[in-house]
Amino acid sequence: MTNFTHMQLLTWNLQSGRAYQQWTTLKTRLLPDITFLQECCRPEENDQVLWQAVPRLRTSKNPWGSAVIVSRGTLRHIELQGFEGWVVGGQWLGALNGDKRPIYVFSVHAPTKTSDHPRGSYVAEVNAICESIRKLLPVDASLLLGGDFNFTLGQRAEGETLKKTKKSEIQALANIESLGVKSCWLTCHPGQPLAQTLSWSGNPKAAYHCDGLFAPPGWLENSLCEVFTAPWQKSDHKPMSAWVTPSSPIQNN
Secondary structure, X not given: OEEEOOEEEEEEEOOOOOOHHHHHHHHHHHOXXXXXXXXXXXXXXXXEEEEEEOHHHOOOOOOOEEEEEEOOOEEEEOOOOOOOXXXXXXXXXXXXXXXXXXXXXXXXXXXXOEOOEOOOOHHHHHHHHHHHHHHHOOOOXXXXXXXXXXXXXXXXXXXXXXXXXXXXXXXXXXXXXXOOXXXXXXXXXXXXXXXXXXXXXXXXXXXXXXXXXXXXXXXXXXXEEEEOOOOOOOOOXXXXXXXXXXXXXXXXX
């Protein structure tokens, strides 16, 4: 058994599975401890995987949904009713050495409304997801979140092409962090312009920063968080990775 002090997190929206092969390449290069995927086809992994397709796509030729993949330990699935396939996760068992506190992990994709399933705004849906997670979390649990939240996760700076962050978005970010987590990117880049994670505009000044990683504040001392750019162009989203320090060593058998 070997103990490690750092843990690597990775989140990426694979755009309806188009970037799946690039994801396998990225995984081989980075070897993340835990990965949060969105718009992902069923992962063909040897690691522990939780994956669920979005309900309306389950009978399609190429269904996609959200996934959590861990390189060690086991995952106990917990379903969030009403968000099946959009939010996937549960309890992560056996990840840390000697830490009895439960760890919960969720890959979050703010759901899009369809003709047969009306929904609220992305902000409203994420607020509802937060409340669902809040109800199931034990008081002493550590939480890790990664995903595509579909709204701006941070305050846009003066001079950016897009309008200032809406008050509802700022409140929704605060609601996420009220679960006992902090944004890895904002913690590592205080006061800096937001990095572009959704590149549909092609304009780096239009920094649509809607993808994020969240970890307990105590895990973010001396942490790093970066958004990767080229050559990951098969998706309109960019991968984000963070290196965090759990309160107990990582266990590797």
